[in-house]
Amino acid sequence: MTMQPASTEIASRIAAIVQELKDLEGPLLPILHGIQEEFGHVPHDVLPVIADGLNLSRAEVHGVVTFYHDFRAKPAGRHVLKLCQAEACQSMGSDAVAAKIKQLLGIGFHETTRDGSVTLEPVYCLGLCACSPSAMLDGEVIGRLDDEKIEEIVAEVRS
Numbered sequence: 001m002t003m004q005p006a007s008t009e010i011a012s013r014i015a016a017i018v019q020e021l022k023d024l025e026g027p028l029l030p031i032l033h034g035i036q037e038e039f040g041h042v043p044h045d046v047l048p049v050i051a052d053g054l055n056l057s058r059a060e061v062h063g064v065v066t067f068y069h070d071f072r073a074k075p076a077g078r079h080v081l082k083l084c085q086a087e088a089c090q091s092m093g094s095d096a097v098a099a100k101i102k103q104l105l106g107i108g109f110h111e112t113t114r115d116g117s118v119t120l121e122p123v124y125c126l127g128l129c130a131c132s133p134s135a136m137l138d139g140e141v142i143g144r145l146d147d148e149k150i151e152e153i154v155a156e157v158r159s
């Protein structure tokens with residue numbers, strides 16, 4: 001596999017993370033979380049490094065990375081906005097909230113605006129069901145989303 005110098009550096013750091021955690025029981029998820037914590041995403045071109053380190057097939061590692069929506073293939077924007085799409089929020093209009101925010105930002109879920117200001121992601125329950133529909137902006141929960149709060153959020157991520 002041919003890699004650019006930057007990728008080679010990332011690959012060697014990832015190999016170190018694999019080495020550090022591979023003896024855990026069920027090491028793949030902790031390794032993926034460790035990589036995402038350090039790089040903000042799990043670059044797909046280094047999945048073979050993980051597969052080789054754990055004696056897994058590349059398809060197995062790829063399957064796990066794509067199954068869990070938490071793992072990003074690309075770096076996130078400066079802000080990360082997560083919109084709850086679970087049942088309680090659905091019953092309180094989260095679909096309409098998501099549609100409005102997608103329209104205002106011009107992106108869909110798992111996308112980042114062109115200027116790199118915000119990444120939009122779905123999330124499945126933030127533990128704030130009593131205040132649905134809910135969202136999380138850069139780790140802070142926001143409940144009872146209405147048009148006014150949506151405008152505020154969009155203005156904040158764009159500033």
Ligand code: FES
Pocket residue numbers: 084085086087088089090124125126127128129132134
């Ligand atoms: S369902 Fe949205 S916060 Fe619980």
